Amino acid sequence: MTTRKYKELVEQRTRQTLETWSGQQSVGEREIYRFLHNLKGTAGTVGLDRVERFAGSALLYFSDHSDKVWLEAEWREVLYPLLGLFGGDDSAGAVPDPVHDISLSNGESQQKYEILLIEDDVELVAFLRESLERHSYYVNIAMSAERGLKLFYESRPDMILLDILLPDQSGIDVLHQIIGKATQERIPIIIISGEHSKDIQLYAYSLGVMDYVSKPVDIDLFLMLIKNRFELKKEWQKSIIIDELTGAYNRKFFNQTMKQLVSDFRRTERTFSLALLDLDHFKQINDTYGHLVGDEVLQTFSELVRGSIRVEDTFCRYGGEEFALFMPNTPAASALTVIERIQRQFADMEFQAKHELFHVTFSGGITEIRASRDNPEELIEDADQALYASKHAGRNQTTLYDDYLPVGKAEKVLKVIMVDDDALIRKIVVKQFMDWKPANISRVEVSGYESGVKFLQSGWYSADDKYIVLLDGIMPELDGLEVLEQLRSSYPEENLLVVMLTGRNDQQDIIHALQMGADDYIIKPFHLPELLMRVERLVHRFLF
Structure with missing residues (x-):
């Protein structure tokens, strides 16, 4: 199915929705909000940029928590200009065709450096992640020392960005726990801190940190520093043939x-x-x-x-x-x-x-x-x-080994589950992952659910399998955060990765999801290559 076809489906669904509402006495504000929320994410994903911007602006008029009802004359004035935005060129540029323009990795994704950011400043986290990923770095976020230590040992990042002040323990305490292994494995550590004390800086350098960056961060200088340190790391790697931890060759x-x-x-x-x-x-x-x-x-x-x-x-x-x-x-x-x-x-x-x-x-x-x-x-x-x-x-x-070994290697099956009440987005994403072939995975099975309730009641889980759940943040009946809470309290974390898909601009909601155990998040509207890249990176560290 081409991008044009997806655009036509979005337009058809929009017209049908407005036509259906025209036959009703009134429409609930929550229903309008949910319609615009889904439209914003879907339109942006398939390349209807003007529709996406309009839906985002119109959302300001409505709330997901209001019991108000809107008469046709009221909602028509706000929403009917939508219909004139379909067709023609989108000035903001088109998204690649979901089938023909997206190059699936098939196990050969371009290697990108992975940065672990341990920081609890909500706005800075969002800003640094966006800035770094614009330069093709992959960023893992930890909002606490405990989460940072867990990700450090599990993902073995290429670099660590660490704040001194964290909610559960100090960055210096984290340094004491990781500096030995980070030094062994030549993982640069850069402190980012509002603490400008010379004594603190001297102590951090004495422990083995590579750089100490004071807040506020000059992003241009910071990005050049990151690039410089990775160039240095690349030279290190060229000369190393010994695995530092075990003493064996690498x-x-x-x-x-x-x-x-x-x-x-x-x-x-x-x-x-x-x-x-x-x-x-x-x-x-x-x-x-x-x-x-x-x-x-x-x-x-x-x-x-x-x-x-x-x-x-x-x-x-x-x-x-x-x-x-x-x-x-x-x-x-x-x-x-x-x-x-x-x-x-x-x-x-x-x-x-x-x-x-x-x-x-x-x-x-x-x-x-x-x-x-x-x-x-x-x-x-x-x-x-x-x-x-x-x-x-x-x-x-x-x-x-001989030619008569009775058993071949067991298949490694990865199950990808899309939970989103937007049927079109579900269809697009499910189709993309059906064609996806990550390295070291024999088979990918993909399924979709229209609500968190149906997903949780479906009997989806088997202890023998590994899962990636793509979970929409706003859904009827059960909110995405409520589904996430149930997933983390009821199923072993090592078998389940969760990526939140959200149209919410409130960074606190995003951080809340990360604190509750989400492994990553994607802001709607997203481009499918970005989603595939982030999921593939998570799979890379998934333990089988």
Whole structure:
């Protein structure tokens, strides 16, 4: 369906609504408000910019909390000028065609730097996010120290912007908790504060912050500072091949080693084995004992492996709690002996946290290069399939790849749910996500609901699945914030991401949603590429 078709549908629905009201004695003010609210979001999304601006202005005449009724002569005077705004060119420019002009990422989204903003000044948060995202940075918002620490450990941002004064604890306290890991992982920290004390600034610099920016912020200088610091970070990354947390080589060195060993095999037929190793139930460790204990487990595991292999072997952190081991001149059967010995040693180790002792295990998958499978992607796929077979068989074991492994890798299904009482917006968004193919997700299932009540009563949830809920802020029967409250109180956060879609201009409502547990928000009218980009970024840090 083209953009023109969507515009025609908006016009048709608008005319039908006004015609229906013309046959009534009066219309409730709430009903008019909801009509204009939906029209504003929909018109802006499909490129009817003049209609969107008119609807936004007309909203000022009406309230969602009023019981007043409007006679036809009253509402007609306000609303009928709408009909003359359809057709012709929109001076503010058109939105890209929802189907043909939008380039879906299909797993190849352009990498953008992620900034974690820990700040409770409502207006400054909105201003900085808008300014930074206009320059293609992605901004995660935390309105409290507690939320900031959670997002820091979960999303591993590329930069942190931190206020000194926060509602639950000071920014200096936050610094003490994150500076070690941020320094290890070369994450720049910039303080933004109205506190101009020289002593505070000296202390912040002594702890390891990179910059201290005083409020009020000169946005032009600030954006140039951000750009400068990311250029510096890019140079750091070029020279780094060691994962600072674990001491193993990083993914960059993994790719270099794979390329070198495959090239050597093709030239000399010198064999090698690749093992993928994944810690079992690692997320449960983080959730139960905290991320610092999780880091200790990763470090201990890395030390054990590095102390158990030969000089010519290469041990890499492949991602998160997954590691890779290259073993040159080693057939798969010999590699299995090595991995199983490490497996027994690691399972016997004791960790202590919260006055408890606990054990951790890992699962492994091994493949050996051969003439029929000498492509790097194929080798990784084979080792990954063998690793999955170990997980499927009960974990704490290692499987050798062969062509007869009975189980393929489990499908990773992501369910996207659109909850919005605007049928046209629902239709547009659902259609877009049906064509969306994010990286590392086997299948995306999309559904839509016209109200929060129908959504919550639909039996939508399964503990085995992951969800992204796109939730309109203003809906009949149950407000979007009320739906959000029920979602956060009734379902595990790790299975559910919530993006609020709102036409409200009141920043306090947006901040309220973030404080209640929304993962992000989009202001209506939104452009579909923006929505897709933000959702894809959230999926990137979604743990499967």
